[in-house]
């Protein structure tokens with residue numbers, strides 16, 4: 001709806017100055033070198049193609065990825081600057097998803113903070129460390145809206161909602177990039193995967209996505225648009241077919257939407273090998289045709305498929321493409337290098353990283369982010385917070401002392417996990433208590449992950465035998481039996497979510513639920529801490545375990561943050577950024593559905609499924625605190641508002657409990673009729689606030705054309721209907737405090 005601001009251009013240099021320098025560079029570059037700038041070379045052993053250094057020396061590389069070695073960065077940069085024909089510095093790129101050395105909660109967890117300061121500060125630290133290591137560019141944030149928790153990469157995004165997703169997208173871009181591309185403590189961000197990757201059929205990774213334009217415009221694209229408006233420098237095209245057109249050859253996405261409609265001025269890199277894959281996907285006839293399709297679609301940089309370097313000269317020679325078209329694709333890459341100051345400062349100080357990672361505020365920021373990300377799902381009888389004078393605590397579960405699971409999925413290459421585990425965090429919190437530990441049976445994927453070989457310390461061990469598993473099970477039960485308080489730490493390992501980590505079930509993997517049942521049968525007070533990167537259908541636990549804390553994959557300080565919350569040194573205030581289904585087979589499940597002719601659902605009469613309620617186990621936006629809040633005095637500034645104008649909504653929120661705490665005040669709307677049918681609820685405002693006991697704050701929201709308009713299938717454009725609206729404000733997507741207003745023509 002809005003005209004976008006210019007992306008990828010925030011720097012002290014004027015546009016004219018940048019253009020002049022880019023013109024001068026292009027004037028001295030051969031066609032081969034221009035194509036080289038469009039080529040991203042893999043620095044890892046598994047990467048195909050000729051040796052990186054040889055490509056760089058002849059001017060055949062614009063960027064290097066899959067390398068995480070400060071010394072090597074300087075060596076390769078020296079080859080580029082001093083030995084290649086035009087001396088153009090390289091951009092070093094890597095996936096820095098939730099921290100470089102200091103690891104932060106995974107992005108899904110950060111979204112659960114419902115506090116944009118969390119991703120912004122976290123990615124600021126990640127950028128500072130990554131840049132100190134010699135990196136210039138991260139492949140993040142991942143902005144794929146996902147409503148199907150089976151999809152493994154849900155862990156990398158902000159969950160199911162476009163409004164929350166857009167806020168988290170902009171915050172991450174600000175964190176990575178700051179507001180000056182020449183800032184030497186920042187990196188370029190990359191909005192990925194454009195677009196629709198989170199909608200793959202049945203959550204199977206890499207499978208095609210079929211998404212109507214209405215859903216694309218209203219649900220999938222808003223976080224990407226928000227990234228453009230926040231000035232994101234680069235985009236990454238997705239792997240899969242979007243409505244039968246691969247995203248990496250999709251002119252509609254890459255040219256019409258991204259450049260023409262949104263005014264994006266940075267550059268687009270493909271996902272790994274995706275240009276070459278246009279052949280495999282049955283779109284391009286051969287690799288030459290794949291290069292042509294990618295280039296014509298406006299895909300600037302080929303991530304390691306070498307389709308561009310192999311074919312572009314021939315495409316230009318035979319006039320399938322002009323050199324001017326190639327130059328237009330090279331320009332934004334050179335412009336970013338100029339704006340970053342790479343020509344003036346191509347190298348990294350090799351001693352810098354050690355100083356930067358020693359900063360105590362980085363670890364503190366990680367602990368703070370983890371505390372704010374955790375979601376209290378259940379707290380029957382106020383079992384939490386636990387008392388610190390407890391004598392004997394048993395910490396049980398396969399993830400309780402796992403650094404990998406604590407730091408979570410997708411570390412940078414070669415990273416050695418160094419997390420405070422939940423066990424270590426609890427031991428540190430309770431120096432005078434006896435804290436015992438048993439892991440219980442191991443958990444593992446049925447089919448191993450390709451990424452296992454790339455992660456430090458994750459070499460495959462042989463699977464436990466049945467006898468070993470039984471012995472571990474019994475040991476865990478006995479450890480629990482001997483304690484006064486049991487803390488179970490269950491969930492998924494880091495490699496159970498992420499790329500190529502989709503699953504058909506959302507149950508606790510392995511024998512974890514069986515163990516939970518056996519421990520619960522002992523009659524001790526049990527707290528369940530979940531470590532996982534996706535919603536899990538913990539239905540039995542929800543009905544039988546008194547206290548459940550969703551800790552996600554909380555990062556380097558995760559165990560301390562869990563202990564802070566369990567023992568009352570921090571108050572949980574996160575909320576679910578995605579609903580938890582009762583069963584994996586209920587996916588995709590999301591709150592912003594349309595009404596149907598049969599909206600009622602009850603255990604007695606449920607038209608959706610006859611074998612159980614289809615409603616979420618825990619709804620979107622849900623989360624408890626150690627205190628309680630009351631919402632009152634909901635006011636809408638006008639009963640009627642004209643199309644194009646705004647109104648204000650205000651509500652009083654009071655802390656009605658005995659301790660200070662945070663509430664996320666959420667506003668949902670429903671347009672009752674119109675050109676198209678609209679979802680029965682849509683998030684259109686939120687604010688996380690802190691209230692002292694008895695304190696009351698008035699929270700206000702603006703609702704204007706951006707919130708009240710939508711992309712209409714019937715009209716084929718953005719519209720705002722004159723219609724009546726419901727509005728709810730409260731603590732989750734089931735909020736009941738209600739008002740109405742009308743939009744008039």
Ligand code: NOJ
Pocket residue numbers: 095139192271272499
């Ligand atoms: C493939 C993944 O889909 C993408 O997210 C990542 O950035 C690239 N590989 C580069 O590692």
